[in-house]
Amino acid sequence: MLTTSRMPLACLTLCIAFTACDKPKARVGADSRSSAGKKTTLYISTKSGVDMVEIPAGEFVMGSDIGSDDEKPVRTVTISAFMIDRNEVTQESFQSMMGKNPAKSVNPAQPVERVTWTWAVQYCNMRSLREGLQPCYDPKTLLCDRTKNGYRLPTEAEWEYACRAGSKSDFAFGDDPQKLARSAWFKDNAENRPHPAGQKDANNWGLFDMHGNVAEWCEDYYAESYDPAATTDPAGPPSGEERVLRGGSWKSTADACRSSARFSQPPGLADVCFGYDAYGFRCVRSVLSNVGPKNTDSQTPGKP
């Protein structure tokens, strides 16, 4: 059991000041804890102070032939470029946007938990409004408009693409679950509680805690199979009873933390007894070419 917490990210930081005052500052960091050993990632610091990484467009193999039935059929999926939070949304950030902190394990640096899907998308809208961006979610129907330039939850496909970070293995670092403790807080090492975001190894695209810590709400309704499912920017079925959660949590076995492992819960009535205090989220933004100056920062070139 690994119980040693590591020090916060120690990275070479180079600040780049953009010429336009409404553009964000970006930090280029050499992340010594990346599973790639030495990895340079461009982090984009948003107006809200949340670091994001731009994920390049590309293709990946989604699902797993050796996983559960709902991880099949495996198929090649094409994803457009997007930006994603480096970390799970923290309690500090949630409190600042929503004026409340629903977490059971209170610590501003830890990911917010006991969050319903509905609260997560309301946070997305609030963060968009605070930054002068277009909210993606209709406030009444909560339908998501991905042509807006604001924040939203990742689609399940975007989440898995970002989690894999170019890998084809069970985990972003390989297939060996014995190595998971370097990258994740999960059942074997979490001591029955969540931990501050960003303490473990980042994946090859600079993202922390994609495996474990808190499971992360995705945009999609859950379906028991990927057949039939779109192969270009899939966004799940048009309706359903439950929303997808990904990545496993501090309560999960290693198997449930795999890149392709899936879970789901009703969006507003999470199961308090089973996993509610292990549900969190992170945000994404579409990288759009037709939305004008408000999206300028998302055009910042990234090299995840």
Ligand SMILES: [Ca+2]
């Ligand atoms: Ca997570």
